[in-house]
Amino acid sequence: MSSFGGGFGSCSVGGSSSFGGGSGFGSSSSGGFCSYSGGIGGGVGDGGLFPGGEKQTMQNLNDRLANYLNKVRALEEANADLENKIKEWYDKFGPGSRAYESGRDYSKYYEIIEDLRNQIIAATINNASMTSPIDNARLAADDFKMKYENELYLRQSVEADINGLQKVHDELNVTISDLKIQSESLTEELAYLKKNHEEEMSTLQTQSSGDVTVEMNAAPGADLTKLLNSMREQYEELAEQNRREAEEQFKKQSASLQTQISTDAGAASSAKSEIMELKRVLQSLQVELQSCVCVNLHLHVSLEGQICQIRGETECQNTEYEQLLDIKTRLEMEIETYRCLLDGEGR
Structure with a gap:
């Protein structure tokens, strides 16, 4: 009984380490399974046949182990599928691929920015x-x-x-x-x-006429007429000169x-x-x-x-x-x- 327990514990540790590591499930799980088989064999060799209760327990353990192995296989398949998908994505969009280069190509944004x-x-x-x-x-x-x-x-x-x-x-x-x-x-x-x-x-002419009459009565003289004529000429000349000067000045x-x-x-x-x-x-x-x-x-x-x-x-x-x-x-x-x-x- 003790050796069976040791074999199962060995299987559990091997399974946990293989799944937790995330580096492939095939080798580690098979190792765990072999460890479990070794444990079973050792138990049978040492203790002989199991009683009835122990057989039922063994059957339950085998069922649980089968379920565990089925889950491990399903997880291995899912892990492989995810690895394939990651690899495909990495091949398409990883460094060095055209999709990666086109993914880093922001030319459409540059065109929009340039347009703006x-x-x-x-x-x-x-x-x-x-x-x-x-x-x-x-x-x-x-x-x-x-x-x-x-x-x-x-x-x-x-x-x-x-x-x-x-x-x-x-x-x-x-x-x-x-x-x-x-x-x-x-x-x-x-x-x-x-x-x-x-x-x-006119006054001079009147005076001249009277004087002539007197002189004629007294003594005739010829100088008075000349004197009157000269005075008249002088007055006329003076008047004409004044008139001409006034007229010239006015003009x-x-x-x-x-x-x-x-x-x-x-x-x-x-x-x-x-x-x-x-x-x-x-x-x-x-x-x-x-x-x-x-x-x-x-x-x-x-x-x-x-x-x-x-x-x-x-x-x-x-x-x-x-x-x-x-x-x-x-x-x-x-x-x-x-x-x-x-x-x-x-x-």
């Missing part, structure tokens, strides 16, 4: 191309603003010149009025001189005044025409500036909307890109885990 990168670059270029018209419109607006300021400065300068010419025109009007007054005064003075001359002439002053009036009128007319032209240019520039401001505002609003849209698309693309990177990282971790498992199974 190209989309980001295209969006950046599109944003830059949209920024360029804004800068051009801003520069054009600044240019028109500078032109407007220059035209405004010219307008103010012309208005200042016109105000100065207006003052000169007013002074000329005052001078003309003074000259007219002087001309009227000279005309009145000339008429007064003529009247005095005529009165003096000179009138001519110079007329020339100055014509010059001032021409300057005023040219200044008015220039003012009208500047007003027209100013109005056209204001209209153009207003249109440029409207276009700039429209472009700004449109570009703001496009930039917001591009920013949203870029954020979505970045999110997708991060998700793809996360997927790629997890795939790499899983592949690395499978590789470690395969390396452990291979060792």
Whole structure:
């Protein structure tokens, strides 16, 4: 009985060590089985025939041993099947195989990443191309603003010149009025001189007639007539000289005044025409500036909307890109885990 127990214990230890080792079941299990057989033989040789109870126990032990061996064979078959599957998988997906190389080929992810990168670059270029018209419109607006300021400065300068010419025109009007007054005064003075001359002439003629009568009565003389004639000639010559001088002075002053009036009128007319032209240019520039401001505002609003849209698309693309990177990282971790498992199974 003791030797049977030793034989069964030997079989159990051999079976456990062979299955726990995981290095093939055939040799170890057969060794355990032989050890068990040896134990049976030793027991029969030493003790002879078994009693009835011991036979039943032996039958149970044999049944249990048969079940155990069946389980061992099933596990050996399952182990062999798993080894074949692992070998097939290792041949297909292990290092050096095409599937392994294709498994490490992330070209499809690289293509997606490259596509996303190209989309980001295209969006950046599109944003830059949209920024360029804004800068051009801003520069054009600044240019028109500078032109407007220059035209405004010219307008103010012309208005200042016109105000100065207006003052000169007013002074000329005052001078003309003074000259007219002087001309009227000279005309009145000339008429007064003529009247005095005529009165003096008539007085002298009257006196001359009376004296002649007296002299004729007293003593005739021929020098008085000559004296009167010479005095009359002197007065007439003096009056004519005063008249000519006054007339010449009046004509000179009138001519110079007329020339100055014509010059001032021409300057005023040219200044008015220039003012009208500047007003027209100013109005056209204001209209153009207003249109440029409207276009700039429209472009700004449109570009703001496009930039917001591009920013949203870029954020979505970045999110997708991060998700793809996360997927790629997890795939790499899983592949690395499978590789470690395969390396452990291979060792």
